[in-house]
Amino acid sequence: SKEISMGKRGKVILMRISALHRAALAGIIIFLILFFPAAAVTAETQDEGNAATGRVYVMTDRAEGNTIVVLQRAVDGGLSVLTEVATGGLGNGTVPLPAPFPPFPGPSPLTSQDSLIMTEDGRFLLAVNSGSNEISVLKVTEDGLELVDKAASGGVFPNSIARHQGLIFVMNQGELPPVLLGARPVLAGFFLDAFGKLHPIPNSARVTGGPDVQPGEVVFSPDGKFLIITDKFNDFATDTEPALIHVLRVDDDGGTEEIGVYPSNNRAPLGADFGLHQVFAVTEANAGFVDGNRIGVVNGSSTSSYLFTESGELEPVSKAVSTFQTVACWIRFTPDGRYAYVANKGSGSISSYIVSTDGELTLLDFRAADTGGINSGPLDEAITPDGKFLYVTTGIGGLKPEEFTLPLPPNPGAIKGFRIHSDGSLTPVAEVDGFPLSVVGIVAR
Numbered sequence: 302s303k304e305i306s307m308g309k310r311g312k313v314i315l316m317r318i319s320a321l322h323r324a325a326l327a328g329i330i331i332f333l334i335l336f337f338p339a340a341a342v343t344a345e346t347q348d349e350g351n352a353a354t355g356r357v358y359v360m361t362d363r364a365e366g367n368t369i370v371v372l373q374r375a376v377d378g379g380l381s382v383l384t385e386v387a388t389g390g391l392g393n394g395t396v397p398l399p400a401p402f403p404p405f406p407g408p409s410p411l412t413s414q415d416s417l418i419m420t421e422d423g424r425f426l427l428a429v430n431s432g433s434n435e436i437s438v439l440k441v442t443e444d445g446l447e448l449v450d451k452a453a454s455g456g457v458f459p460n461s462i463a464r465h466q467g468l469i470f471v472m473n474q475g476e477l478p479p480v481l482l483g484a485r486p487v488l489a490g491f492f493l494d495a496f497g498k499l500h501p502i503p504n505s506a507r508v509t510g511g512p513d514v515q516p517g518e519v520v521f522s523p524d525g526k527f528l529i530i531t532d533k534f535n536d537f538a539t540d541t542e543p544a545l546i547h548v549l550r551v552d553d554d555g556g557t558e559e560i561g562v563y564p565s566n567n568r569a570p571l572g573a574d575f576g577l578h579q580v581f582a583v584t585e586a587n588a589g590f591v592d593g594n595r596i597g598v599v600n601g602s603s604t605s606s607y608l609f610t611e612s613g614e615l616e617p618v619s620k621a622v623s624t625f626q627t628v629a630c631w632i633r634f635t636p637d638g639r640y641a642y643v644a645n646k647g648s649g650s651i652s653s654y655i656v657s658t659d660g661e662l663t664l665l666d667f668r669a670a671d672t673g674g675i676n677s678g679p680l681d682e683a684i685t686p687d688g689k690f691l692y693v694t695t696g697i698g699g700l701k702p703e704e705f706t707l708p709l710p711p712n713p714g715a716i717k718g719f720r721i722h723s724d725g726s727l728t729p730v731a732e733v734d735g736f737p738l739s740v741v742g743i744v745a746r
Contacts, residue, residue, distance in 0.1 A: 355685060356383070357692055358446075359716055360417045360428055360742030364394025367430050367437075369417070370736070371445040374745070378690045378718050378730035384445035388437040390430025393458075393477075394739050412533070412646075413460035413474070414518045414572040414631050414681065417742030420464060425449075425497050426744065427469065429459040436462065436471050438497045449497040455489025455506045457481065461518050465525035467493050468555060470505075472519040472530065476512040486516050488530070490555045502555035509547060509559075517571035517630075523579070526551060527560075527613045531570040531583060534595070544570055546583065548613050560613055566605040566621040569595075572631040577638030579609045580660040584629040584643055585621060597647045602629035604643055606660045618660040624652040625667040631681050636688045640725045642669070644693055649677040651693065653725050670719050670727040673698035676705050683745035684721070691719045691727065694743050699734035714740040 357372040357380060367388040372380040393411050416429045419441075426439045426446065434457055438450040456473025458481065463470045469491040475484035490505030509516065514532040521528060530547040548561035567585035575581050587601040603621040610616060627647030634641050634656065641654040641662070653669035654662045672679040678696035685691075697705065699715035718731030 353687060355746045357683065357716070357718075357746075358417065358419070358426055358744040359694060359736070359740060360388075360392075361385075361737050362392035362394065362411055362416075362431070362739040362741050363737055364392055364432050364739070367392035367428065367432070369426065369428060369439060369446055372716065372733060374685070374690070378720055380692075380716060380718060380731045380733045382733065386439060386446040386448065388428050388430055388439065389448050389451045390435040390437055391432030392739060393431040394737075411460050411739075411741050412515075412517060412571065412630060413472070414574075415461045415463065415520065416681070417744055418462050418464055419744045419746065420493070421466065423746060425493070427462050427464065427493075428742065429454065429462060429471065431458050431460055431474075434459060434473070436469075436491075436499070438493070438499060440497050450499050452491065452499040452501065455501065456487030457484040461516065461520075463519045463521045463528060464493070465521040468521075468525065468551070469493050469499065470519055470521075470528060470557075472509075472516050474515055476515065483512050485512050486510050486514060486532075488519065488528075488549075488557065490557070492555065505555050505557065507557060510545070514544070518573045520573050520575070521551075522609055522613070523575055527609075528557060529573060529581070531565075531573050533569045533571055533586070533588070544568065546570060546573075546615065548615065550613060561615065563615050566617070567601075567603045569597075570605075571629075572643075574632050574634055574641075575609070576634035576641065576656055576660075578658055578660070580606060580618075580634075580638065580656060581609045581615065582606045582632055582634070582641055582656075582660075582662070584632045586628045586630055586646075588628065597628035599627050599647075600625050602626055602645060602647075604629060604632065604641070604654065604662060606656070606662045608660050619662040622654070622662045622664060623667075624664070626650055626652055631679075631693075633682045633684045633691070635684060635721060636686060640665070640721070642682060642684070642691055642727075644672070644679040644682050646678055646680065647675075649673060649675040649679060649695075649698075651679065651682075651691075651719075651727065653727070655725065665725050669725075670717075670729070672717055673700070673715065674702040674705070676700075676702070679717075680741045681743045683743040685745045689721060690730065690745065691721055692731070692743055692745050693717050693719075694736070694740045696738045696740060699732075699736065709738065712737050714738055716740075716743070 714736030
């Protein structure tokens with residue numbers, strides 16, 4: 302047949318290719334492999350990416366002894382407990398909530414972001430021990446964690462840690478109503494060496510405000526030249542003036558100098574995070590006084606964004622974009638900077654925003670995820686480095702709504718996990734129950 306004839310002709314032609322031609326062909330193949338390796342390994346790389354696993358670290362903040370729970374993260378985002386390691390210090394635990402709330406302990410008053418952080422190289426975790434005024438350093442090991450150092454925090458009630466390479470700063474909140482009154486917030490600096498040992502920076506401690514401001518976050522700018530501090534409230538314990546956002550320049554020797562103070566766009570700024578392109582965002586819980594107690598305005602919380610300049614200035618972009626939820630506290634950006642997720646403590650939900658390259662925020666979904674009902678108390682969030690999963694701590698999220706009765710069981714908390722889809726939507730993938738009510742602080746790797 303014609304097809305057979307063409308096949309024989311092709312075979313004859315191939316047999317007549319000279320050794321020189323074969324050598325040239327081999328050279329072309331080698332060139333393609335050397336200079337275009339991506340095409341050759343795309344399938345393998347994709348398989349490796351799909352098989353990526355990791356760990357999630359969660360701080361219990363127990364008053365009788367603070368611990369870090371290490372969870373193994375599966376390919377599908379599922380979690381299983383690997384081990385639990387003591388920090389060597391005391392957490393804050395829980396305290397009774399003030400009126401008009403019912404007379405039962407509430408989710409941890411450690412209302413701050415970055416109470417548990419990891420160094421850039423993934424070798425160490427740093428945790429606050431707010432009950433004993435210390436910070437701990439734990440080395441990441443194959444089996445879990447190992448406590449390698451502990452140091453006085455330089456103030457009272459440490460609640461947030463910032464890190465840039467070997468430079469560490471801890472924010473001490475100071476006053477904690479109604480348990481501890483009158484203590485002022487103090488920022489203190491440390492050098493972290495290659496062995497995980499903390500070395501206090503001489504004369505680095507500085508008071509950052511009055512007793513009642515209650516800082517919620519301290520965070521480094523991406524280049525490590527500046528620190529940003531959010532004050533949840535103002536000096537005068539009143540609603541007449543907005544709370545403040547402070548910008549401090551950090552010197553090479555670890556000294557700091559305040560170079561800018563900005564009023565918040567809504568009350569009670571708390572969580573803060575940097576996205577891409579120097580985009581900086583702050584949550585605003587919008588908590589105000591009602592009968593002498595601070596109460597979050599129902600569905601009144603918001604998020605603001607800024608561009609952070611090279612000289613350390615905050616240029617507003619989106620002012621107080623509403624979550625339409627209550628008490629927005631914690632915020633995280635996806636690694637690609639496209640989305641931001643806010644945990645709403647008062648609504649038991651997570652809100653999502655679309656983020657433009659110039660920092661403009663657009664609410665994507667006011668209730669992108671339910672964290673276990675209105676009483677679940679979502680707190681800290683963490684997003685995996687590949688941007689596939691989001692995890693959140695919940696003080697009462699381990700209980701079904703119909704199980705919420707007094708007195709509460711000993712360990713009603715839970716860690717919830719969600720898959721982040723390409724359109725920014727979230728779907729549940731994990732839940733681990735049995736955490737204490739005080740659980741707060743989370744890192745995902």
